[in-house]
Amino acid sequence: MDARSAPPRAARLAIPILSGLLGCLLWLNPGPGRAEEPPLDSDMHFRIVADLAPTDRASDSTADHTKFKELQGPFQSGPEVTQACLACHTEAGKHFIKSLHWTWEFIHPQTGQKLGKKTLINTFCTNARGNEGMCAQCHAGYGWKDDNFDFTDQTKIDCLVCHDRTGTYYKTPNSPGNQSCSVMFEGKAPIAWERVAQSVGLPGRENCGACHFYGGGGDGVKHGDLDSSLKRPARALDVHMDIDGLNFACTKCHVSNRHLVTGSRYDVKAHDLGGTGKPGERRDVATCESCHGAQPHHATSVTGIKLNDHVNRIACQTCHIPTIARGGVATMVDWDWRTAGKTKDGMGYKEKNYTQGNGEHVATYKSIKGSFAYDENFAPHYGWFDGQMHYTTIDTVFDPAAGAVAINAYQGAADDPGSRIWPFKRMHTIQPYDKGNNTLVYMHLWGEDDDAFWGTYDFGRAIAAGMAQYGIPYSGEYGFVETESFWPITHMVAPKEDAVACVSCHQQDSRIQEIDGVYVPGRDRGGWLDTLGLAAVGLTLLGVLLHALLRLFGRKKGAHA
């Protein structure tokens, strides 16, 4: 794990590939060789996993893979292991290459939009496209670094990233990248391919988490409800994944069929009316209702009956996930790309001015990315959601003066029976765009060339190169535009006693203050009815009081009959 030990790649690292004048000056400087300690936090690790031990995942498998002669090796590489896997699991490869984990492409059945990491722009590192050398570390395959990757070659499937049960398997970028990022992956113990291959089993939380906990460029950065605290969560953090309780693996809910995993956020089932289904029926969704039914509260109390009335309009997550990022890992809520590119002595650097709940200091500035703000243990944003998102893609023209551009605008309305009130993490970003064409841009961040932003720190060149690579029109002039993105919240389900109290919404200062189209008792008082009503009651009291005073006055003055 120590990035500063001397690995075999030290020779390459000894030559700092810095560009521009500063780079040249450094080149002449006698001292920048790798013998010298890098300045503090110049490394650009986004994922430091200290806890390597796998989580406990009870297996009911009828096969012990350590006894298989096909897995005795020797293996020199991942693809060799994959070939051994596919020799027995003859259909797995055919199935897997259709999955989102492999294609990174999703044509939305309703909107027809082409989604998936292969093409989308997000509000974090903005685009994987063109930066696969780095980003495709989280592709479940081997060697995707540019457009030459063969998506039909099943031997390039990475079975181990999901099925390794030793905890020792890891992935590195598929291309070396620039010097400013190259200190990330030194010092790792070589993978013991035979041991890893023989360990395979159903994925534990750390397998899925190796990518999904670190989306957006770091632990907990992207989602707010997915971070490394879910590897071994206490009951209060997640009642289902509780290590001392149910200890669910991700796949307990995200059931799969032929390696197609349910529960993608590209097509959310926002209102599942199917419930649990009949006995023996296969669950084909990752919804709460698929286990808990469509009337999940005990109908033995008024509260239970009323709560069952609520499920029609309110997603389970809205009440049962009271706050997000509450495992001690903060989530990013604000990213400003404008400040990216500052250097100290010609070197990129980090500032770690945020201390998150678990005591770790996280970066509030990175030369390669800009400035960040975090939040943790906070109430999410709420909105009507029918499961559909509308994405601002590379070819969407927007009006930069019309407020924050929603990278993924969620769809839903109070009058739509398919919509419910859902929680989201809202991410706010200021990111580069094409000022002439009013579109988003692809940035060339990762590469060994002088155009890569992570090395050259030049937006103009990085954007021009990123756009040119895919033949996308670029006006040549970039600016910065405010964007926002919305991440449906569904993990970190609290125990029922910690669910959001009724009054959190049913009060003047309501959690769902912005939700329209529905009468919320307690929130929607006020207006002339209550003014008039209270005035009438007040005047009645006043009248009665006056009447009483007059009687008292009269009685003193006159004789009582």
Add this chain to the structure above:
Amino acid sequence: MSTRTVMVYRRFERLWHWTQMSCILVLLFTGFAIRGLHRLIDFDTAVTWHTGAALVLLGVWLFAVFWLFTTGEWRHYLPTTQGLGKVIRYYAYGIFQGESHPYHKALLRKHNPLQAIAYGVLKLVLFPAIWVSGIVYLLYGLWQGLALGTGWLGGVAFIHVAAAYAILAFVIIHVYLLTTGHSLREHLMPMVTGWDQVDLMPEEEAYLLKDEPGRIR
């Protein structure tokens, strides 16, 4: 004509009255909590008690309506203008001069004309408004699918809350008027014991003495 002590509020009526009073107090307190006017109890506790008290009251009302119509007691609430002017004049003027109440209870008219009109409005307008809107509200789960994104629930709540304010105003005046006699006790006790002073026609007196001796002292 003679004034006798007669059982005017029989056991069921007294039970009805005090159950209704308790329920209405609970309903007002919890209802205003639900509306968001105070936070002296939890929202879910308020909803639970509000629903429970409402169901008890609806049950009591079912019995009361049945009782009113089978016994003919409903005639006490028929509006009349006879003597109305005198009663209004009394509350607006005479009471301050120390005059006596111009109305005397009769066997078939145990309420004064103003009372009869007030209770009639309460029973025919305010109570139906609040229980009809309340039941519709309570059964929201059954019709919410037809009213998505509409203001219907808000409208139901509007009627319900408006009626609640009116009932609260009634309660204030109702309780205040208890103090307008010789003593609070004089107005309160008939609803506790059932006995009150009633002007009886000789025929009524003879009837009671002969056929319902337990109702007359």
